[in-house]
Amino acid sequence: MLKQIQRLPADYEPSVSRIDLEFLDDSLVNIGKFSFFMSGGSVLGIYNLEIYPDFRGQGYGNMMVLEMVEMLKKYFWDFQVYLYVFMDNHKAIKTYTNGGFAIVEDPDKSQFLYRMEMKQ
Numbered sequence: 001m002l003k004q005i006q007r008l009p010a011d012y013e014p015s016v017s018r019i020d021l022e023f024l025d026d027s028l029v030n031i032g033k034f035s036f037f038m039s040g041g042s043v044l045g046i047y048n049l050e051i052y053p054d055f056r057g058q059g060y061g062n063m064m065v066l067e068m069v070e071m072l073k074k075y076f077w078d079f080q081v082y083l084y085v086f087m088d089n090h091k092a093i094k095t096y097t098n099g100g101f102a103i104v105e106d107p108d109k110s111q112f113l114y115r116m117e118m119k120q
Helices: 062-075 088-096
Strands: 018-026 030-038 043-051 078-088 103-106 115-120
Touching: 018 062, 030 062, 030 088, 043 062, 062 088, 078 088, 088 103, 088 115
Parallel strands: 043 078
Antiparallel strands: 018 030, 030 043, 078 115, 103 115
16 A cells, blocks of 8 residues: 655646655655656646556556546646556556546557546
8 A cells, every 4th residue: 555645735726837756654754756747727737657667566556547647626627637658558547547547539649558537
């Protein structure tokens, strides 16, 4: 179980264009990370979401996405939040779907990627 996540400060104002956050386990070991950026107006993109290799397959991905979604809804509740995932990364697609994301059509992107958006 994730005991602690690096969190945004209570007085955070969504004016920073890029934020990098790390996830810690019960022993405060860094198990993964994600970054997000503001891509104009009220649109926020997630990238570099990763569980480090030694911690994969232990359920951390699901917990991390749920924590991430909770934090994003708190600070960016009125933003359109999206990410891209490779079409053949079925584990990630399932994790993101369970965390509240849905695949949306995006004909302008590569045939190898799905765009997923966080449900409001």
